[in-house]
Structure formats: C-alpha cells, structure tokens
Amino acid sequence: MYPIERPRRLRVSPNLRAMVRETDLRPEQLIYPVFVKPGEMRRDPVLSMPGVYQWSVDTLVDHLTEVYASGVHAFLLFGIPEHKDETGSEAYDDNGIVQKALIALKKALPDSILIADLCLCEYTSHGHCGILTPEGMVDNDPTVEILARTAVVQARAGATIVAPSDMMDGRVGAIRHALDQSGHTEVAIMSYAAKYASAFYGPFREAAENTPTFGDRKSYQMDVANRREALREVLLDVDEGADLIIVKPAMPYLDVLSDVRERVLVPVAAYQVSGEYAMIKAAGANGWIDERRVIEESLLSIRRAGADMIITYFAPQVANWLTGRQ
Numbered sequence: 001m002y003p004i005e006r007p008r009r010l011r012v013s014p015n016l017r018a019m020v021r022e023t024d025l026r027p028e029q030l031i032y033p034v035f036v037k038p039g040e041m042r043r044d045p046v047l048s049m050p051g052v053y054q055w056s057v058d059t060l061v062d063h064l065t066e067v068y069a070s071g072v073h074a075f076l077l078f079g080i081p082e083h084k085d086e087t088g089s090e091a092y093d094d095n096g097i098v099q100k101a102l103i104a105l106k107k108a109l110p111d112s113i114l115i116a117d118l119c120l121c122e123y124t125s126h127g128h129c130g131i132l133t134p135e136g137m138v139d140n141d142p143t144v145e146i147l148a149r150t151a152v153v154q155a156r157a158g159a160t161i162v163a164p165s166d167m168m169d170g171r172v173g174a175i176r177h178a179l180d181q182s183g184h185t186e187v188a189i190m191s192y193a194a195k196y197a198s199a200f201y202g203p204f205r206e207a208a209e210n211t212p213t214f215g216d217r218k219s220y221q222m223d224v225a226n227r228r229e230a231l232r233e234v235l236l237d238v239d240e241g242a243d244l245i246i247v248k249p250a251m252p253y254l255d256v257l258s259d260v261r262e263r264v265l266v267p268v269a270a271y272q273v274s275g276e277y278a279m280i281k282a283a284g285a286n287g288w289i290d291e292r293r294v295i296e297e298s299l300l301s302i303r304r305a306g307a308d309m310i311i312t313y314f315a316p317q318v319a320n321w322l323t324g325r326q
C-alpha cells in the first residue's frame with residue numbers, strides 16, 4: 001500500500017467544512033435591480049421573471065424598505081418612462097421616473113446605496129442605447145453627451161452611483177468630467193465595462209420594455225466569442241475613472257470575470273441577468289432542480305470566480321435565507 005493524499009479529511013464535519021470554506025456570501029454583497037414606472041399602487045408582474053415586478057414609486061419605497069431591513073442595501077434602478085422619443089429625453093428630465101424614485105428613496109432610506117442605471121434604451125422610441133445617425137447606426141459621441149447630461153440629473157436627484165450600461169466609447173471619462181464640473185465629485189461611476197451582446201437579456205426586455213424596434217445591439221455590445229477584448233474594455237473604463245466595474249452576464253462569463261479580477265484594483269461586480277434568473281426559476285418551478293440550492297450555488301460560483309458584488313434579482317430571497325428569516 002502506498003500513502004495516498006486524503007483531502008476528504010477536511011470534509012468530514014460541518015464545522016471542518018465551514019472552517020476551510022474559501023468563499024462567502026453576505027447580503028451586503030448583493031445589489032438588487034428594480035423596475036419603476038409611473039402611476040400609483042402598481043405591482044405589475046413580469047411574466048418571464050416570476051417574483052419580479054414593475055413598481056410605482058410608492059410601492060417601490062415600501063418594497064425596498066423591507067428589503068433594506070433584510071440586509072441588502074444597494075438597489076439598481078431601471079425606469080419605464082411615460083413617453084419615449086428619438087433622443088430618450090425622459091432619461092435626463094428632472095421629472096423623469098427614475099429621478100422621482102431616487103428622490104423618494106433617498107428620503108425614505110437615506111443610508112441606502114442608490115445606483116441609477118444610465119442608458120437610453122428604455123427611453124428611446126427605437127429602443128437602442130443611443131441616438132441614431134440617419135443611417136440607423138448608434139451615434140457614439142452625441143450619445144455620450146446625452147449620457148453625461150443624464151448622469152448629472154441622476155446625481156442631482158440623489159444617486160449614490162451612476163451605472164452606464166450603454167457601451168459607448170469614452171462615456172466614463174465624459175461622465176466623470178460632467179459630474180465633477182457640476183459639483184458631484186462624490187458620486188461614483190460603476191461602469192458596465194464588459195457587457196456582451198447576450199441572448200440572456202431576453203426577459204429583461206419584457207421587464208424594461210426596451211426591445212430594439214429594428215436590428216440588434218451587436219455594434220456596441222461585445223461579441224460573445226471574445227475574452228481578451230473584455231480586458232481592453234475594462235482597462236479603458238478604469239483609466240477613464242470608473243470606480244467599480246461590471247461584467248455581464250455572470251455565469252456564462254466566469255472566465256472573463258476571473259481574468260478581470262486579476263487585472264484591476266477596483267471592486268468588480270457581476271450581473272446575474274434576467275435570463276439566468278428565468279432559467280433557474282423555470283426549472284425550479286417544474287421541480288427539475290432544487291431551486292434554493294441552485295441559486296446559492298450560482299451565487300457562490302460567481303463569487304468564487306472573483307466578483308466582489310453580485311447584481312441579482314434573487315437578492316431579497318437570498319438575504320432572507322442568509323439572515324435566517326425564511
């Protein structure tokens with residue numbers, strides 16, 4: 001008999017396993033994305049995302065007050081505007097829906113971390129993330145100007161962080177400049193630095209009502225086949241002043257997440273997107289997987305790959321489990 005290595009020695013009891021556990025999951029690491037629309041007393045279900053709703057400002061405040069108490073303190077806001085137009089003007093209107101929600105949430109939950117998603121696709125009549133050239137291409141530099149202007153409006157309404165998700169070139173630098181010029185030097189930028197042109201965003205487009213009316217987003221979001229290019233995008237954003245960066249989607253891109261974690265010093269978030277959520281929910285509802293265990297495993301995997309924070313629709317549910325409330 002030769003001596004064999006026995007890693008199982010450290011797995012024999014729950015206490016031993018807990019002692020040598022390399023990765024943890026805490027409610028404070030979770031960021032909860034929410035959808036807000038005009039009206040009152042609204043709580044409209046998103047059919048492809050069971051458990052996810054479109055809220056009006058009043059119901060959103062109540063909902064997030066509860067979620068805050070469970071230990072999730074960061075919220076990512078998406079707006080569904082009253083009117084859409086060519087330039088997405090409700091995005092940078094002081095009376096726009098996200099601005100109203102920011103003001104109300106800042107008042108109700110002054111210590112919460114309010115992250116404003118910064119993009120035009122929910123606000124444009126054509127559903128693209130920027131304004132268009134006559135040929136129908138998204139026009140980079142004029143779009144960046146509108147984004148910078150929107151960031152200032154969001155900061156004024158109380159955003160702690162702005163999160164540009166448009167994938168235009170040079171937007172982080174322009175947004176930083178605009179925020180600083182307008183006295184919002186303390187507002188941080190969390191950029192969707194490596195955002196792929198992913199089919200996993202499918203259910204989100206129902207939730208946020210932002211499906212492009214023609215074409216796709218491949219001329220601005222990244223090619224799903226590319227790994228090295230993600231580092232280029234991330235390093236550019238950090239260089240331009242991003243305080244935190246996002247890799248999106250999460251589970252299909254753990255290689256990218258791991259690369260990014262090794263190369264930058266700023267905190268890295270991963271976005272477990274709508275399609276990832278919907279798949280787990282659908283399989284769970286059918287009894288094909290153990291929903292709770294799969295959710296926990298998915299989040300731990302994302303943490304293990306290098307995410308400091310995770311943006312996830314599961315945030316309230318998981319926080320309740322972690323704090324033993326449910």
Ligand code: PBG
Pocket residue numbers: 117119120121129165166200201202203204205210217272273274275
């Ligand atoms: C667009 C945006 C998208 C998501 C967040 N911001 C989708 C898109 O590019 O169409 C997707 C999030 C998700 O799928 O959960 N600004």
